[in-house]
Amino acid sequence: MESLIYQVVLMAVAAFVLVAVLLIVYASWRNGISPMPSSAPVRRAVVSAMRQLPSRGVMVEAGSGWGTLALQAGRAFKGWRMIGIENSVIPMWISSLAAKLNNQANVSFIRGDLYTYCYRDVDMVVCYLYPGAMRRLSVIWRSQLTPGSHVISVCFALPDWEPQQVITCRDFYRTKVYIYAA
Structure with a gap:
């Protein structure tokens, strides 16, 4: 038995x-593209870049995958509201569970489409996507993000945007982090 x-x-x-x-x-x-977690050096570089920018209130991780960027940023910026957008159910559930287990009330994850999400009230967007997504989002963010908002992109540049700063991480791949002002 x-x-x-x-x-x-x-x-x-x-x-x-x-x-x-x-x-x-x-x-x-x-x-x-598959959900790919950011390495620790990349997450540290993103948080460091966020510290240099004016802090206001709402950060969205577009295509949050396993949520590593939003979770780390949520620990560093308790006054911010972090929202991860992910359309893949399993990574989104795991991210949500990690936020709850770590008692990160300022971090939430939603199942959604990063191309139809409304970015009008967002102060900062963080993403680790791929060139095709960056092309599509470039147009969306240009029309929706308000002046003073920022985009931090891991690895992939936004076409037709001039970065304020490009950081080269100290990881194996020498990953670039692009910082843009809307």
Whole structure:
């Protein structure tokens, strides 16, 4: 009997893991990119860049994936409201759980489309995306972000935007972090 219970539990766990992996693979295929966590040196560079900018109130991590940028920024800037937008269910749930377990009331994650999200009341956007997304978001952010807002992009530049600053991280890839004013 114990063997049967063990097998049923094992099969249920295996089924859950399989469904979770399939959901991530499907969302990655649909998005054209998989959720990729930022390295610790990159997260530190982003937080350092945020410290140099005027602090106001709402930061959005567009395409938050596993939420590593929003979670680290939330620890550093308790007065800010951090919102992660992610359309892949599993990374979004894990990010939300991490925020709750770390008691980060100023950090939340929503399931949504970063191309249809309204950025009009956002003071800062942080992202680690890919060139195609940056092209699409460039137009959206130019029309929606208010003067004084900032965009911090990991690895990929915004086309037709002039960065205020480019930071080269001390990681293996020498990752660039681009800082833009809206």
